[in-house]
Amino acid sequence: MGMNKCVLLAPAEMAAADQAAMSQGITGVALMEAAGLAVASAVRERWRARRVVVLCGPGNNGGDGFVAARYLADWGWPVTLGLLGDKKALAGDAAHHAALWEGAIEPMTPALLDGAELVVDALFGAGLSRPLEGQALAVVEKLVDSKLPVCAVDIPSGVDGATGRILGIAPKAAMTVTFFRRKPGHVLLPGRLFCGRVVLADIGIPEAVLDAIAPTAFRNSPRLWAMEYPWPSHDSHKYQRGHVLVVGGEVLTGAARLSAMAAARIGAGLVTVAAPEPAWAVYAASLTSVMVLPLDDAEGLEQLLADERRNVIVVGPGAGVSEATRQHVLAALEVGRGVVLDADGITSFRKAPQELFSAIKGPCVLTPHEGEFGRLFDVQGSKLERAREAAAQCGAVVVLKGADTVVASPDGRAIINDNAPPDLATGGTGDVLTGFIAGLMAQGMEPFLAAAAAVWLHGRAAKRFGPGLIAEDLPAILPQVLQQLKMVVV
Numbered sequence: 409m410g411m412n413k414c415v416l417l418a419p420a421e422m423a424a425a426d427q428a429a430m431s432q433g434i435t436g437v438a439l440m441e442a443a444g445l446a447v448a449s450a451v452r453e454r455w456r457a458r459r460v461v462v463l464c465g466p467g468n469n470g471g472d473g474f475v476a477a478r479y480l481a482d483w484g485w486p487v488t489l490g491l492l493g494d495k496k497a498l499a500g501d502a503a504h505h506a507a508l509w510e511g512a513i514e515p516m517t518p519a520l521l522d523g524a525e526l527v528v529d530a531l532f533g534a535g536l537s538r539p540l541e542g543q544a545l546a547v548v549e550k551l552v553d554s555k556l557p558v559c560a561v562d563i564p565s566g567v568d569g570a571t572g573r574i575l576g577i578a579p580k581a582a583m584t585v586t587f588f589r590r591k592p593g594h595v596l597l598p599g600r601l602f603c604g605r606v607v608l609a610d611i612g613i614p615e616a617v618l619d620a621i622a623p624t625a626f627r628n629s630p631r632l633w634a635m636e637y638p639w640p641s642h643d644s645h646k647y648q649r650g651h652v653l654v655v656g657g658e659v660l661t662g663a664a665r666l667s668a669m670a671a672a673r674i675g676a677g678l679v680t681v682a683a684p685e686p687a688w689a690v691y692a693a694s695l696t697s698v699m700v701l702p703l704d705d706a707e708g709l710e711q712l713l714a715d716e717r718r719n720v721i722v723v724g725p726g727a728g729v730s731e732a733t734r735q736h737v738l739a740a741l742e743v744g745r746g747v748v749l750d751a752d753g754i755t756s757f758r759k760a761p762q763e764l765f766s767a768i769k770g771p772c773v774l775t776p777h778e779g780e781f782g783r784l785f786d787v788q789g790s791k792l793e794r795a796r797e798a799a800a801q802c803g804a805v806v807v808l809k810g811a812d813t814v815v816a817s818p819d820g821r822a823i824i825n826d827n828a829p830p831d832l833a834t835g836g837t838g839d840v841l842t843g844f845i846a847g848l849m850a851q852g853m854e855p856f857l858a859a860a861a862a863v864w865l866h867g868r869a870a871k872r873f874g875p876g877l878i879a880e881d882l883p884a885i886l887p888q889v890l891q892q893l894k895m896v897v898v
Contacts, residue, residue: 412615414632416625416824417589419535419569425588428617436501439611440468443561444475444505446609447528447585451476451559452483454583458525459486463516463547464506465531465565466493471502472561473530474509481511488524492516492531492544516543518550526557529579533562534569534591539576551579560584563593564602571790572596572812580604588613592792595627595826597812625792628815628825633861634897638675638851649677650850653712654722654843655703655736656691658684663726663751663839665691666879668698670843671722673883674862674890676850682712705732709739720746720850724753725839731756737764744770746849750842751780758783765802771855772804775842781808796822805855807845809838813863817856825860827867829874836879841866843883865889 417425430436451460462477464470470491481487491506491513498506506513514520521527529551531544540548548565551558558581563569566578569591584603586594593599594606626632640649652671656664664681672679682703683691691700703709712718721740727733734756740747747770754776757764761784776784787797795808795816808814813825844862849855868889869882 411626411632412618414626414629415589415618415623416592416595416627417621417623418592418625419533421621421623422534422588422591424621425613425617428620429613432614434612437504439613440471440501440505441475442611443472443587443609445479446587446607446611447472447476447530447559447561448479448483450583450585450607450609451480451526451528454559455526455557457483457485459488459523460526460528461488461490461520461524462528463520463531464489464491465544466497467532468500468502469530469533469561470498471505473528474502474505476528476530476561477511478505478509487511488514488520490514490516490520490547516547518546520547521550521554521556524556526559527551527579528559528561529565529581530561531565534586534593536565536575537568540566545577548577548579552577557582560603562586563591563599567593567599567602569593571792572599573790574598574602578602583607585609587611590627592625592790592824595812595824596791597810600812600826624820624822626821626823628823628827628860628864630861630864630893630897632823633853633857634893636853636857637861637893637897638848638853639894640675646677647717649675650720650847650852651678651680651718652676652720652722652843652846652850653718654679654681654725654846655709655727655740656681656683656687657726657728657752658687659728660726661687661690662836665694666836666839667722667725667750667843667846668695670840670883671847671850672697673886674844674847674865676847680712680718682709705735709736713739713743716745718745720748720846722748722750722842722846724750725842727752727756729755738767741767741769741772746771746846746855748773748775748842748846748849750775750838754780755783761785768803771849773807773845773849773855773859774802774804775807775809775838775845777809777838792822792824796820805859807841807859807863809841815856815859815863821856823860825863825867827864827871829867829871831873831875831877832867832870834878837866837870837882840879840882
């Protein structure tokens, strides 16, 4: 049930949910009535009565607008309703509700907006897949220029509900009212930035319809993974909580140290940095709760991996793009234990990505940013689609990082994260995320959920710290975030 609350439905899946609800005896007229009432109620809750223009499109989104206009007018709001197209061309449920509207219906022109104080955008819903044109385009262009407050019905017109892409132009809404479940376009960038506050309205669709749809995309939340979080028990000891081995670089030593500290802070029982001989003293002098062992070459790593208790290996942070890093990655993958690859551990295979993919035998997570992602994968589509395709190609969990990080599993499951503040855009924060993922995997979380949990905790920690954040602050503030989470779920 908790996972169901996090479901994201693509427009086609939402249409299937509507149809499934209607097959159970809920009429489309009733669903539209509930949707329009939800919009009107959200508007009344957010704003005091004022001159409102309701822009209605020729489909069901416009039908929702007719209902919202009717309720607002009944509550005493001065309402102007504009329709794109002819009322006679409306069909089905939209035609039914248009007939109940007793006010004037104005043609869709930019002049509609003159004198408006609020606009309800019910032109097109989440299923729009091509740029606006004609009068709709002209009105939206004026709406964008006007800076008027906007309440969007389902999603701002011009935002692709499946991908979050802006189809030419779209208004930036102060609030968006959507129904039953959010769409990917509400959480993926840039669409998320156009939605404002998203109100999720219950319009009477039974949750049971999700069983038939079997959705695979989710908005990241502790509801997805909190029950699997590896809280220490009274009888646990450090050897039961996993051992993370971080392969350190010779020059850029800070990255591996950040990953190691993050893995320790999130609960790994033991953390070891394998440090190249020339840099061993640097690591040893700066790490106290983390062990530091010397590392010469790939054979030296194989010796360290002979200890099977080292159950998760991190390669990449500060490692350098080199043949040595490539060999370290292959050695780590060969043993079939948990592996987290980041930064140079990914880029070292830019000329031979298939060699990397073929070597993945056990639990593995790749954490590329867009640049690193493009060096390994030649895939097209939305961020969600690209991450999914990449995970299927390489056989590993892919964490495609950014302000809308997507975590994708080879089995098609995907999670979109939307809690990351801009403060995370600073050096070293990705290394911390790598450590968080490795630490959770070491404690027994399956890679997909470990990555999802780590990404959410990473964002929450950054938000809790606020402006002035540097990478070292994230592990330091994590205990506060974990304490708050534990109070809720344990």
